Every structure is written in C-alpha cells, then in structure tokens.
Amino acid sequence: MTDATLSFEEAMEKYDPVLGFEVHVELNTKTKMFSSAPNVFGDEPNTNVNEVDLGMPGVLPVVNKTAIESSIKIGLALNCKIAERCRFARKNYFYPDTPKNFQTSQYDEPIAYDGYLDVELSDGTVFRVEIERAHMEEDAGKLTHMGGATGRIQGADYSLVDYNRSGVPLVEIVTKPIEGAGSRAPELAKAYVAAVREIVKNLGVSDAKMERGNVRCDANVSLRPHGRERFGIRSETKNVNSLRAVEHAVRYEIQRHAAVLDSGEPVTQETRHWHEDTRTTTSGRAKSDADDYRYFPEPDLVPITASREWVEELRATLPEPPAARRKRLQADWGYSDLEFRDVVNAGVMDEIEETIAAGATATVARKWWMGEIVGRAKTADVDPGQLGVAPATIVELNQMVEDGKINNKMASEVLDGVLAGEGTPAEIVEKRGLAVVSDDAPLLEAIDAALAAQPDVADKIRAGKLQAIGAIVGGVMKATRGQADAGRVKELILQRLGVEG
C-alpha cells in the first residue's frame, strides 16, 4: 500500500517543515573503536574480528586514541565545544548485530557539543544549522536476511551476520531542530549532508564514501501549521545513503506528512525505510521517546579527558574551512562565479580537484565533469562522484584527444565504454577500432567522391566562399564514419581545389 501524499507546493502552502539530522560518520582509523582488529571495508566476512569484536566472554574494550582525535577534529570543524572529560555508556538491547547485546556509545556526555555549520544553498544563500552534539560510538555488525519477501529479519529463513563492521568507530552528528527552511528544506537537507561529508573528507578522518555507508544520514521531518511554535510529530527516515536521496526523502516525507495531517490523523512517530527505486518511504518500527535502553556509564572504560592543550594542538592541524577552500579553489581554477556555483551545485568540486591533481587543466576538468559526466549521472540517477569515473580516465581521454588519436565525439563514446566496464580508454579505442583516420589516401578518396557528388558546392569554394566547405567535410565524415580528423580534411579539400586556406 502506498501512502497518500500532497503535492510539495500544497504541503508548503499549508505547513512549515522542521528538520533534524543524525549523520553517522565512519572513521577511517586503522583499527576499531575498542579493539585492535583492522578497520577495513569489503573484506571476507568475519575476518577483521578478534575476541573483542565477537563479544567473547571475558573481553574488555580499550578506546582507540586516534578515534578520539578524529572526533575532536570533527567537533572543532563543526564549531563545537569539546568536553574536558566525558564517558561512554552502554545502550542495552538484544539484537544479533550487536555481539555484546549492548552498544558502547556516548550518551549524556558527548565529546563535542553546541556547535553550528553554515551551509551554502545553490543560490549562494547561507543557512546556519545548529549542532547539538557529536558523539562517539561503535558500529554494529551487518545483517543479511535470507529468504522471506521483505529482506527484513521478520519472515527470513535465516540471517547472516558479518562482524567486520562490528566495532568500527562512528561519530554521530546530531543537529538541533532546524526551523525556517520552508520550501528549501529538501535542498537544505542535501546541502547540509554534503557539507558534513566535505568536512570529514577534508579532515581526512573518514573515507566519506556514502555508497559504502561511510556517511549515513537519518533524516527527521515534522510539519506544523504556519505560525505555530510547537513541533509536530516527527518521522525518522533511516540510512539515507546518497545526497540526492536525502533531498528526495525529505521532500517525500513532507508530502506524506501533509497528507496525513490533512486527513485529520496524527502522524505516527516511527522510523521509516527509504526506497530508492520508488523514491518513497515505508513504515519501520514504532519509535517512542520511551524506548528503554537502560543506559549506564560503561564501567569497563575510564573517562576520556581532553586537555585544553591537546584540543588546541588539534585545532592547529585543522584544514581550511570549506568556505575558504571554495574561495581559494575558484581563484586557482579561474572559474567565473557562475561556472563555480554550477560546479558546486552539481556536487563535483572534489572530483574536479582530484582530476586537476591527476594532471588535467582546470578547463579540461570542468569540461569533462560538467559537459560529460554530470549529465550521465543525472540519467543514471546517481551522484556524479558515484558514477565511477576515475580522474586518471579523464586525463587519459583528454591526452588522446590532444594527441589527435581520437576526436571529442569518439572520446565521449570511449567514456561510455569505460562506464560500461569494457576496460581502459586505450583498450576500448583498440577494441572498438576507434582512431582518427590520418592516412591521406582514404581521405582523398572520400573527398573526391564528395566533391563529385556536390559539384556546385565545389564551385562555390573555388569562388572563395570558404564557409561552404562544411558540406563537403560533412560528406567526408559520413563516409569515414566520423573517424577523420576534420581539420586535416579541410586542408586536403582546399589543396584539392587549389584554394589558399
């Protein structure tokens, strides 16, 4: 059953959205939050584990100091205060992805609190998002439910669990309620998560790949009638794992809430599951503030103390803030304001930076990302960075064009081949037999044929009307199936007709 929705415009007319985000950032420390097992993504299941990650009897946790450092850096980058002393707590609940049947997480003593992040929207408007806290916790194992229709634990025949992810260090960044976004709420949602991702990536504390779950967003949405102060009942859409999905999920939930409220029913306080295919959410489990996790301070860990000296040392290592970085990059690359904003809004600033670092010029990098890749990403409905174009591929393609081995049209075709997994650009050029025809003999043959086919055009050119040459070039390109170098063709035509270029 699909939920009723109102159009976004009607929803906005009637209601004022309030947002809130919990963004989980997986840290890229060498080892896990509380054990010496490696923190590596994608390995054979249950290989990056030791007795601590498996919750064996008798084990004890030890805090990863690098994870603390990373968390403090994130807190500082989010303009937070850093607690001088804080503790972990145990969040008790029985579920097989948590081997101890409790999660070790900070609770009422987060390491960072009371911060803010200024988020720039597509038209340059700056919106301040207040940060309530950033706290440390451990990730749970990954469950895969086999059999059954829903892919959930209910109704599954059996479930597989991979504890490689168990104990991976996480920082959860929680915003205060975000009011006043109005109809820009979906856009703000995307921009906020993008900004957080950018920060943790620049800090070097996370691989920040959303498609791998390095950055995961739970989006809270509630609506209230315009002019009312009290918040409405919220839903929490879990694990929205791309920037586009964050935008879509917030938009969808606004439309769904509006329809529920319009029907006179209260919104159910619950978690929602996001479905990328239908761009809708479905009901998860009921969540009330009375969920009882029996939190208590983790007795196996001593409190964490962050001396002011240490915090200042870490502050001194922070990279430039995103806004300053953008300013610098725009200047370095020589893009106009409009060009740069388009790049930022398309979400390819990092990719362009990497492409330039790989050897392309700023102009070439922009041409490829904005001209070729963004469009393809839109068609594929993914973020451009997730399409799978490596900076080296762009550099290689561009080099082939500059060397005259292929032309731009062919390069675009080769890119399609790369995305289709056919191999490297060189391999694809080879396999598809793509190459600019540079041997004059076949060209002259085609030129003669084209001139013979259009004698009136040939006469015009002889008479000095050089712009007419396009028709002959076109004929030649058609005959050579686009593999001719158009510049060389032009030269040869003029030579043939005895006209000075």
Next chain:
Amino acid sequence: MTENNELIRLTAAALAEKLAAREITAVEVTQAYLDRIAAVDGKVHAFLHVNADEALAVAAEVDAIRAAGGAAAEELHVLAGVPIAVKDLIVTIGQPTTAGSKILEGWHSPYDATVVERLRAAKMPILGKTNLDEFAMGSSTEHSAFGPTHNPWDLDRIPGGSGGGSAAAVAAFEAPLALGTDTGGSIRQPGAVTGTVGVKPTYGGVSRYGAIAMASSLDQIGPVSRTVLDSALLHQVIGGHDPRDSTSLPDPMEDLVAAARTGNVEGMKIGIIKELHGEGYQAGVENRFNESLELLKGAGAEIVEVSCPNFKYALGAYYLIMPSEASSNLAKFDGVRYGLRVLPEQGPMTIERVMGATRAAGFGDEVKRRIILGTYALSAGYYDAYYGSAQKVRTLIQRDFDAAFAKADVLISPTAPTTAFKLGEKLNDPLAMYLNDVATIPANMAGVPGLSLPGGLADEDGLPVGIQLLAPARQDARLYRVGAVLESLLEAQWGGPLLDRAPSLTAPSLTDSAPAVAGAPASHGGSH
C-alpha cells in the same frame, strides 16, 4: 604420610626453593598434586576440570630447562614449576571455561586471560579449573550448575563463595596456589571459612582481561594460597599494567614479596572498624578477632578505632550496582555465537524467542534473580533512585575509607560474620546469604585492597575464622607486611599452620561418612 604427602604440604615458597635447588622436580610436584586431586576431589569437588597432561608437560619443560642449566635456567621465574589451580571464571586456551554455568558448558575460549598468559610465561603448571557459584554469584559455591564444593574442614559445610573451589582446593592440599576473583568477597570469604589466605588487590592492580565479568567496576582477580608470602609471590606474577584493560593501573608493581618477607608492625596504626564487628558476628569469630588485636598490639602496633558510618549502606548499594552491571555483562550469553542454544518447543522460531529459551534454560535461579534486579534498577524512571543513589553511596564509602586511613595505616575486621554454615542452610534465603559479605563488600565498593588470613578456630564449632586487613588503594604491600606478622604470631601460638588441624581427607575418619558429591559433571576428576 607418604613422600608425596609431604610434597603437597609444602608452601609455594618452599616448593620454589626446592625446585631451584633441584632437590625435587616439577613433574614430581605436579604429579603429587594430581594424585591428591584423584584421591580427595571426589569428596571435595573443588575442580570442574583437571588439566593433567598439559600441567605435566609444562612441569617437564621446567625440569628440562633446569637440568640443562645456563641462562635459560637462570631466567626461570621463581615460581616456575609450582602448580596452580584457576577459578573457572577465568578463560584458558586448551581447557573448558564454564563460569559454573550450563550456558557455557563445553565452551572453549579462543584466547587466554592476561593472568593466564602470565602464569604460562612463569611456566606454572595449571592443574585445572575450580568450581564456583554460577558466574561468581553467591557466597557458598552451591549455585554452581555442576554441584557444590565441600569444605575440607567439614564436608557437610560450604567452602564459601563464589570462589569455594579455589579455596577448598588449596585447603585440601589439591593445589599450593589458586586464582580467584573477588567482586564482593569471593576470594576473602572462602579464604576465611576454609582457613586459607586470599587477597583482593587494589582495583586495577591485576588485569581483568579474560575474567568473565560479573560487575566490571567491582571485579578483581587475586591470589589464593595457604600463606601470606605465597599470595605475595602469586600476586607479583599476575599483577601490573595490562594495555588490554583500560581500568588497569599504570603504576609499576610494588615489591610485595619483600613486604611479606620483612613483615613489621612496629609503630603502625591499625584501625578497628567500629561497624564491622560486634553485633551480628558469631562469638567465636569475635574472640579470635580480639586475640589477633592483642597479638598485633604485643608486636608494637597501635590499635585505634575508626568509624565508617556509611558502611551500613554498602550491602544495599552493592546489590544495586552489582546486578545492574551484571544484567548488562551477561546479555552476551544468548545462544547466537557460542555456548548453549535452546530452541523454543513451540510457537514461532524468532531470534528473540531463541535467545529467551536459551537464557531460561541456561541460567540458574540466582543468576536470573540478579539479572532481573539489575534490569529493573537500570530502567527508565528508576535509574536515579536506584543506580544513581547507589553510586552516591559508593562515594560516601570511599570518603569513609579516606577518613579512616587518615587515622590508621591499615584497617582490620573479621572477614565474615560467621564460620562455614551447612550446605543448603541458606540456599532458600538469599538475603541471609548476601549478609555473608557484609564485611568484604566495602573494599570492592571503594576499590581498596583486602587480605583475609586464618585467625584460628571458633570455640563453638571448631571451624576456621578469617581476619581481614584493608589498606588504601595502591598500598597492597601494607597488607602483606601486616599479614605476615600476624600470621607468624598466630602460627607460633598454634605451633604450626592452622591447616595442620584440618581433618585428613584420606585417613579413615568421621568425615568419610560424608555424602558423595552430587551432580559431578562427566568431565570431573582427571579427564582433560
């Protein structure tokens, strides 16, 4: 008495000397203990598992190193070749670890506890794993899922708990040394009722890594032995910083053995805790306690009285903090990854129901009682009143200790209010059972070290009485300094160790009419 019987009655320190002098071999010693276990453990039931082959192999290795001489022999630890028993709450590679519970029956740990690694590094043959109340919850060892341990002084009586197995093994000469764990008195109270020595080190003094947790903020591993010096020797093996336990103290270890060897109380202030004797304490216990005070005074100590008014809340607060932590620590036993798994007999086969059925079948009543208490105490709306208040009491107890240690170098009290009671006597009265630990719990609540040593036999029942010494945190050496003096004064009075008066378990005597051990597991007695 056979030659082997003489070997098993030697102290660990004496064994170590004879081994170093090559008067005896580690294999002889180990075999003597294995023979003793085979002879008497059917009655005592101190062991849940006997590790004969590995123990003999380690002993043979020590003998070979000694025989070869040279640097390797020189570098052997002083206790190399001296056998030891390990409480079955501490995980060991190569032997089962049950925690006295059906839920872990047959489970083998893939890793060694830090203290076990240290025993192995010292090349101490591990004789086996000793019985305990399930998950160390109890004061009598009657809550073991594998049947109770019997007190070698009177097989109808409890050996104390939870570490009744370790204490009884040492008292019955089935091991010269053992490891225990002490959350509220589980090393000291069994020591008191079996006439042995037991030490709870300063919290953080010995790594807890590999001790199956009951209450993380209270648990501590410690030595069990027949003499104060032997405990110091073992304490020195297992103590010291461990990077795998973040609550482990970074301090370098004090020389506890030197403290035990150079015992001296001249000019020391020894504080009697007003609240920990008198009313509620058995007359015979009180008499032996007073005798010890006189002896210490005679040796030049000054006896002062201190008051710790908040100790009266200790038991109540303990029974909130301990079950709270235990309820969370024991959550991992769910049948998903290891140990027992029980499927529900009817109804849907969901993960919750499998966990529920497993825990219902795998845990005993006392464990369930504490899980329920702890779950309740941590619940939303009750947390502040229960867990929160208990933590405040804990702070008050720490302050009482601070004030007391401002007046006295060490504190002294009876270890337990009574001598060993009869098996079954308090099994259906949990509150009466909990009262056994009234004198030992404050040390756990404050993290300070405590030592129990034999103080003689009670007049009314002829059973051992324990004397408890308490010192400030990180001052464990004081316990050994004072304990060694008191021990030598008492032994001079008795004309030998107290355990010389314990009934023989092999010679025909009244105790042979004791009932056979009930519920002994198949693994018991020599299997490995």
